[in-house]
Amino acid sequence: MSDNSQPLSEFASATSMAQRTTILKIERRSNSANDPRTARTDAALVAAFNRLLLADGYETLTPASIASAAGVARSTFYAHYSSKLALLRHVLQLVLEPLADAVDTRRPSNNLELVLDHFWDNRRLARALMAGRPRRILQERLAEMIESNLRRRGFVLPVPLPMAASCIAHGQVAMLDSWLAGRDTCSAAKLAEAIRAVGVASVKALSDKVL
Numbered sequence: 001m002s003d004n005s006q007p008l009s010e011f012a013s014a015t016s017m018a019q020r021t022t023i024l025k026i027e028r029r030s031n032s033a034n035d036p037r038t039a040r041t042d043a044a045l046v047a048a049f050n051r052l053l054l055a056d057g058y059e060t061l062t063p064a065s066i067a068s069a070a071g072v073a074r075s076t077f078y079a080h081y082s083s084k085l086a087l088l089r090h091v092l093q094l095v096l097e098p099l100a101d102a103v104d105t106r107r108p109s110n111n112l113e114l115v116l117d118h119f120w121d122n123r124r125l126a127r128a129l130m131a132g133r134p135r136r137i138l139q140e141r142l143a144e145m146i147e148s149n150l151r152r153r154g155f156v157l158p159v160p161l162p163m164a165a166s167c168i169a170h171g172q173v174a175m176l177d178s179w180l181a182g183r184d185t186c187s188a189a190k191l192a193e194a195i196r197a198v199g200v201a202s203v204k205a206l207s208d209k210v211l
Contacts, residue, residue, distance in 0.1 A: 042080055044070040049087055050125055058088070058134050088134065092141045095119070099172055100145035102192075103199040104153060112195065116176075116188040123180045130177045143169035150203065157206045168202050 048069035052061050061084050067077040081087040098112035119126040129138055147165035150157075157164050172195055178184045179191055186194075 038080075041070070041072060041076060044072065045077060045080060045087065046091055049084070049091065053128050053134070054125055057128075058084075058132060085137070088137055089141055092129075092138055093145075096138070096142050096145055099142055099176075099195065100149055102172070102196045103146055103168060103203050104149050113188050113192040116179075116191055119176070119180060120188060126176075126180050130173070130180065135173070135177075139166075139169050139173050142172065146199075155203065155207060159206065164203070164206050168199055171198060171202070 045066060048066050049061070052065060052069055063077045063081075063084055064074045066084065066087070067074045070077075081090065095115050095118070098115045102112060129135065143162065143166040146168050147161050150161050150165060155161070175191065175195060175198070179186070
C-alpha cells in the first residue's frame with residue numbers, strides 16, 4: 001500500500017465503487033451537504049487543513065492559514081467552522097464512527113475495515129493525528145462517541161460511562177497507533193476483527209446489566 005498525503009475525506013482510488021458509495025454516505029453527513037458550492041468549499045478547507053497539518057503541525061495552524069491554503073476568505077472559514085479545533089473534530093467525526101460503533105454488536109459496522117485501509121494508505125497523515133494535541137483530541141472525541149453508543153444501548157456499568165468509554169478509546173487508539181507505526185503488522189481485516197472483539201469484550205467485562 002502506498003504512503004501519501006491524500007486527505008482523509010478521500011479514499012484510495014483502488015477502493016471498489018461499492019465501497020466508495022458506502023463511505024461517501026458517511027462523508028455527506030454534514031450541514032452543508034445539500035449545497036454543492038458549500039460542500040466544495042468545505043472539502044477545500046478539509047484538504048487544506050490536512051496539507052498544513054502534515055507540513056507544519058497542528059499548533060502552527062490558524063483559521064487564516066487554512067482559509068488561505070483553501071483559496072477562500074477567513075470569513076468563509078468561520079462560516080463553516082468556529083475554530084481549527086471544530087474543523088479537526090469534523091475531520092475526525094468522519095473516520096471515527098466505525099471505531100465507536102465497534103462496541104455495539106447490534107450495529108456491526110461494515111466500514112471499519114475500509115476506514116483502516118484508508119488510514120494505512122494515508123498513514124503519514126494518520127500518524128500526524130496520532131501525535132501531540134491532535135491525538136488527545138482524537139481520543140477524547142472517540143470516547144465521546146463510544147459513550148454515546150453505550151448510553152443509547154442502555155448500559156449500566158459499575159464505573160461512570162465516560163470512564164469506561166475513555167478506557168476503550170485509549171485501547172483502540174493504542175492498537176491503531178502501533179499498527180500504523182509498523183511495530184506490529186497484520187491485515188486491516190484482522191485489526192478490525194480485533195478492535196471489535198476488544199471493544200465488545202471490554203463492555204461485557206464492565207457490564208453490570210443491560211436495561
